[in-house]
Amino acid sequence: MEKxxxxxxxxxxxxxxxxKGNTRKLFIESYGCAMNFSDSEIVASILSEQGFNTTxxxxxxxxxxxxxxxxxxxxxxxxxxxxxxxxxxxxxxPKMKVGVLGCMAERLKTKFLEEEKIVDLxxxxxxxxxxxxxxxxVDQGRDAINVILSKEETYGDIAxxxxxxxxxTAYVSITRGCDNMCTFCVVPFTRGRExxxxxxxxxxxxxxxxxxxxxxxxxxxxxxDSYLWYGGGLKKDFIKASDMQKATAVNFAQLxxxxxxxxxxxxxRFSTSNPQDLxxxxxxxxxxxxxxxxxxxxxxxxxxxxxxxxxxRLHTREEYFELIDNIKNILPNCAISQDLITGFPTETExxxxxxxxxxxxxxxxxxxxxxxxERPGTMAxxxxxxxxxxxxxxxxxAEIVQRQREHSEIKTKAYLSTxxxxxxxxxxxxxxxxxxxxxxxxxxxxxxKEQYQIGDLVNVNVTDCTSATLIGVAxxxxxxx
Ligand code: SAH
Ligand code: F3S
Numbered sequence: 001m002e003k004x005x006x007x008x009x010x011x012x013x014x015x016x017x018x019x020k021g022n023t024r025k026l027f028i029e030s031y032g033c034a035m036n037f038s039d040s041e042i043v044a045s046i047l048s049e050q051g052f053n054t055t056x057x058x059x060x061x062x063x064x065x066x067x068x069x070x071x072x073x074x075x076x077x078x079x080x081x082x083x084x085x086x087x088x089x090x091x092x093x094p095k096m097k098v099g100v101l102g103c104m105a106e107r108l109k110t111k112f113l114e115e116e117k118i119v120d121l122x123x124x125x126x127x128x129x130x131x132x133x134x135x136x137x138v139d140q141g142r143d144a145i146n147v148i149l150s151k152e153e154t155y156g157d158i159a160x161x162x163x164x165x166x167x168x169t170a171y172v173s174i175t176r177g178c179d180n181m182c183t184f185c186v187v188p189f190t191r192g193r194e195x196x197x198x199x200x201x202x203x204x205x206x207x208x209x210x211x212x213x214x215x216x217x218x219x220x221x222x223x224x225d226s227y228l229w230y231g232g233g234l235k236k237d238f239i240k241a242s243d244m245q246k247a248t249a250v251n252f253a254q255l256x257x258x259x260x261x262x263x264x265x266x267x268x269r270f271s272t273s274n275p276q277d278l279x280x281x282x283x284x285x286x287x288x289x290x291x292x293x294x295x296x297x298x299x300x301x302x303x304x305x306x307x308x309x310x311x312x313r314l315h316t317r318e319e320y321f322e323l324i325d326n327i328k329n330i331l332p333n334c335a336i337s338q339d340l341i342t343g344f345p346t347e348t349e350x351x352x353x354x355x356x357x358x359x360x361x362x363x364x365x366x367x368x369x370x371x372x373x374e375r376p377g378t379m380a381x382x383x384x385x386x387x388x389x390x391x392x393x394x395x396x397x398a399e400i401v402q403r404q405r406e407h408s409e410i411k412t413k414a415y416l417s418t419x420x421x422x423x424x425x426x427x428x429x430x431x432x433x434x435x436x437x438x439x440x441x442x443x444x445x446x447x448x449k450e451q452y453q454i455g456d457l458v459n460v461n462v463t464d465c466t467s468a469t470l471i472g473v474a475x476x477x478x479x480x481x
């Protein structure tokens with residue numbers, strides 16, 4: 001692989017990994033969760049062996065791939081719009097082939113080929129290794145599809161080609177799929193059963209990233225705390241494992257420790273934690289290692305016990321509070337963030353008030369909030385009416401967003417006149433004389449560039465803030481730089 005520096009449309013420089021001698025051009029874009037962005041890097045790696053280098057220009061592409069999201073109806077509509085755009089380009093470049101990857105491919109299967117004439121190729125999240133065969137079909141003018149889900153595939157043996165990278169932060173996927181079956185969620189259907197990746201291959205990837213100059217990694221999975229390696233296989237089959245396998249099994253806390261020790265200067269983040277699986281030993285491991293960032297994304301979805309039960313979230317409001325108390329006691333400087341849904345079927349005003357009071361108790365640093373979107377095939381869609389009118393969903397959403405803004409502001413203001421450690425990631429979106437980076441707590445900080453460079457770890461005096469961003473001046477390199 002050769003590294004080249006390219007300028008994207010916004011004039012920002014990007015590090016591109018390109019293989020010498022490759023002549024075909026791949027345009028790949030991703031929607032939805034971090035896992036999709038990470039999967040696209042695996043796809044780019046597989047295709048680099050098939051003669052493809054990536055291009056930033058849709059018009060130049062021989063092959064266009066879109067990695068899609070099904071989590072909410074709106075996410076699917078966004079992808080449909082992109083297909084219209086590809087259609088317009090294909091009129092000028094009829095040889096261009098178009099493929100759909102990811103969750104929509106898995107959900108809609110052959111329907112995609114019927115509904116969208118532009119699509120030549122449909123590939124589900126576990127079938128990317130079949131791309132060379134599928135492309136051979138497409139090259140011969142036939143549509144191709146593989147949406148078979150796997151109980152083993154983790155792509156642990158594939159070295160991702162980093163896309164759109166700043167050369168500083170990278171995703172490392174550790175589990176695939178999800179076994180939780182939250183009743184609103186399409187992910188278990190589109191990404192299949194949960195499986196964990198061999199820790200050895202994870203550590204090798206982390207070591208490789210550090211040697212290439214990366215300074216921060218995010219361990220990725222739908223439910224990272226459920227990570228369990230005992231030689232491969234589904235988590236539910238662990239009971240059948242041999243004594244030897246049980247004795248040498250690696251859980252998430254142990255994996256975190258292995259990563260933190262393998263590269264004591266690389267920053268480590270992880271996402272997402274499901275409250276029912278986040279154990280005390282994970283929180284204690286976070287406390288033990290300075291290089292594990294002090295931030296937990298801990299989606300709760302609702303503050304009402306009745307709704308949590310309807311959602312098949314396997315914890316109560318009280319158990320969630322206990323977990324929050326433990327985090328606050330063991331990691332007093334840890335940021336906590338949420339995902340919340342308003343307007344789940346049967347949600348009453350009282351349920352909504354319970355969500356607001358839960359937010360008041362936790363005081364999240366930030367969060368991602370959504371109105372409920374009914375997903376075909378999920379338990380909620382099959383068993384419940386989507387009975388909360390859109391206006392009420394939206395009003396409740398506005399109320400929780402407003403409450404979150406108030407909490408974020410309190411949390412951010414607490415950093416005023418303090419010094420925070422920031423890893424510089426990119427130029428600030430608002431000013432080309434300022435850097436932007438994040439603190440250990442995942443809070444964005446901006447400050448004048450001065451002599452500092454992308455990838456530097458610096459101490460920043462916080463002089464001002466908005467509800468989401470710290471504003472300050474750098475006062476020198478961190479001792480860990
Ligand atoms: N694995 C993660 C979440 C994956 S989906 C977890 O443990 O929670 C990301 C977020 O999208 C969810 O946390 C939820 O808040 C939201 N979401 C999922 N399905 C949704 C739906 N049908 N309607 C609205 N929001 C949804
Ligand atoms: Fe979805 Fe629940 Fe898994 S939100 S991804 S089914 S933890």
